[in-house]
Amino acid sequence: MAENWGQLKSFEGKKFEALDAEFTKEVSKLIGGQDLTACFQCAKCSAGCPVSDKVNIQVHELMRMLLFGFREVLDTDMVWLCTTCYQCQQRCPQGIEITDIIFGLKNMAFRKGITPPGYVTSRKALYDNGKLYEPTDWERDDLALPPVPHLDVAETRKVLGKTGLMRLQEGE
Amino acid sequence: MSKRPAYYHFLGCIIPHRYPSIEKATKLVFNDLGIDLLDMVGASCCPAPGVFGSFDRVTWATIAARNLTIAEQGGHPITTGCNGCFASLWDSNHELKEDEELRAAVNRNLADIGREFKGTIEVTHYLDVLHDVVGTQKVKEHVTRPLNGVRMALHPGCHWMRPKLVKKKDDSERPHIFREICETSGAKYVHYKDELICCGAGGAVRTADLKTSLDFTKQKFDSIAAAGGADVIVTPCPFCLLQLDTGQVEIQKLFGVEYKFDIMHVSELLALAFGHEPDEFGLANHLQYSQRKTEPNWERLNLRAKAKATA
Numbered sequence: 001m002a003e004n005w006g007q008l009k010s011f012e013g014k015k016f017e018a019l020d021a022e023f024t025k026e027v028s029k030l031i032g033g034q035d036l037t038a039c040f041q042c043a044k045c046s047a048g049c050p051v052s053d054k055v056n057i058q059v060h061e062l063m064r065m066l067l068f069g070f071r072e073v074l075d076t077d078m079v080w081l082c083t084t085c086y087q088c089q090q091r092c093p094q095g096i097e098i099t100d101i102i103f104g105l106k107n108m109a110f111r112k113g114i115t116p117p118g119y120v121t122s123r124k125a126l127y128d129n130g131k132l133y134e135p136t137d138w139e140r141d142d143l144a145l146p147p148v149p150h151l152d153v154a155e156t157r158k159v160l161g162k163t164g165l166m167r168l169q170e171g172e
Numbered sequence: 173m174s175k176r177p178a179y180y181h182f183l184g185c186i187i188p189h190r191y192p193s194i195e196k197a198t199k200l201v202f203n204d205l206g207i208d209l210l211d212m213v214g215a216s217c218c219p220a221p222g223v224f225g226s227f228d229r230v231t232w233a234t235i236a237a238r239n240l241t242i243a244e245q246g247g248h249p250i251t252t253g254c255n256g257c258f259a260s261l262w263d264s265n266h267e268l269k270e271d272e273e274l275r276a277a278v279n280r281n282l283a284d285i286g287r288e289f290k291g292t293i294e295v296t297h298y299l300d301v302l303h304d305v306v307g308t309q310k311v312k313e314h315v316t317r318p319l320n321g322v323r324m325a326l327h328p329g330c331h332w333m334r335p336k337l338v339k340k341k342d343d344s345e346r347p348h349i350f351r352e353i354c355e356t357s358g359a360k361y362v363h364y365k366d367e368l369i370c371c372g373a374g375g376a377v378r379t380a381d382l383k384t385s386l387d388f389t390k391q392k393f394d395s396i397a398a399a400g401g402a403d404v405i406v407t408p409c410p411f412c413l414l415q416l417d418t419g420q421v422e423i424q425k426l427f428g429v430e431y432k433f434d435i436m437h438v439s440e441l442l443a444l445a446f447g448h449e450p451d452e453f454g455l456a457n458h459l460q461y462s463q464r465k466t467e468p469n470w471e472r473l474n475l476r477a478k479a480k481a482t483a
Contacts, residue, residue: 005380031229050369050370050388051377051384054384054387054388080377080380080381081375081380081381081384082375082377083330083370083372084225084330084331084374084375085330085334085369085370085374085375086330086334086335087334090334090335090344090345099335103225103229104229106225106226107226107227107228110228115226116379116380116381118379118380119223119227119376119379119380122220122223122224122376123223123227126217126224126235130216130217131216132185132217132220133185133186133189133190135188135189136190136192139192139454140188142454143192143195143196143453143454143457145188145192145195145196146211148183148188148189149183149211149214149215150213151215155214155238155285158284158285159234159235159238159281159282159284160231162281162284163228163231163234163281164228164231168227168228168231
């Protein structure tokens with residue numbers, strides 16, 4: 001399966017569409033997005049970010065793309081390689097809730113089907129089993145641990161049906 | 173006689189299903205400290221914040237709130253030994269108490285299964301219980317087998333204390349609470365440069381791109397080695413533990429570098445310090461040992477004589 005995320009690898013030679021004010025407006029409504037214009041590109045976020053040396057597009061560049069209204073931001077690897085460690089958010093001298101903004105961008109990217117395949121597998125596991133792993137019974141028996149408390153999956157499935165977890169992506 | 177404190181024990185996915193030794197060690201330690209842990213019947217995945225927070229905020233908050241309502245019905249706070257579960261449960265509890273719009277949306281979803289988020293309970297991590305309710309002095313009084321001479325590196329992880337302005341737990345740039353709890357064991361704290369970076373798994377980066385996530389883990393191990401090495405790495409999170417534990421096997425396969433660190437959850441460290449034998453809670457069942465067909469370095473952990481005696 002071809003990777004469909006993180007495809008914007010460099011700004012080099014890249015031509016962007018005209019600034020899309022609608023997109024900037026849209027991301028301004030995300031949690032943390034209200035402070036977007038306070039970013040003055042000091043890049044302290046990228047300096048503290050543990051993935052800065054592993055990504056093609058860094059956090060401060062992502063922030064700039066949002067201000068410029070570049071929808072291509074959803075194609076950056078920074079969106080999905082953010083560890084949500086909150087270091088950028090804690091160190092931002094302008095108090096911008098950067099990690100929260102990135103969470104919002106993940107929600108937007110997921111709806112467009114831009115997501116690492118492992119996430120789709122986890123989504124199915126939560127719907128099917130209500131949990132991400134199955135117990136290893138012999139191991140629990142050996143430690144004289146009782147069975148894991150019962151979960152009625154019908155109940156979690158019903159509520160996930162209502163929230164529309166399995167129909168979040170456009171066209172699902 | 174005062175009543176024993178009681179908490180709903182939120183197990184999550186990784187502890188009961190991949191590292192039951194942590195569950196067992198926690199039960200031993202909390203029982204020693206006189207704290208009741210109650211089963212949470214009907215609990216689902218927290219849901220994993222990095223994964224499910226990435227799909228849709230309302231769905232994430234709804235599943236988390238459903239778990240919270242189980243504790244609300246029983247009238248006791250929740251405690252969990254996982255930074256990830258703590259993040260989803262604590263954050264959603266906090267956000268649902270503050271954000272009326274989110275609360276209304278979540279309660280509309282929960283109405284279909286006859287539940288309602290009321291905002292009547294608190295969510296804690298084991299660290300909160302150990303530090304704020306029991307107190308490090310009292311924890312120390314239970315230590316009958318101090319791990320003297322054992323060099324201990326710490327990996328506090330992110331989501332118990334970050335973002336600090338919201339969580340208000342510890343100064344996450346210079347944390348001390350987790351260290352104080354671990355130091356009650358008698359092991360010697362070893363500082364290393366990258367103590368505060370992510371384990372590599374966080375935000376589901378492990379799910380997105382395994383190699384990138386292991387790159388961090390490797391950076392951490394190298395940083396510990398540069399600080400003179402450690403006999404054990406202790407963490408308050410099973411997802412970090414999974415990454416540090418099985419990550420060593422994966423790093424060997426992908427990068428051809430071999431590390432041999434024993435990794436423990438803080439509950440396991442305390443269980444040992446409280447005099448429990450490693451066999452009593454299955455320390456040797458950690459995944460790196462079964463995958464590599466090895467066992468903990470008993471000698472380095474000062475446990476050799478005991479382990480042999482019980483063998």
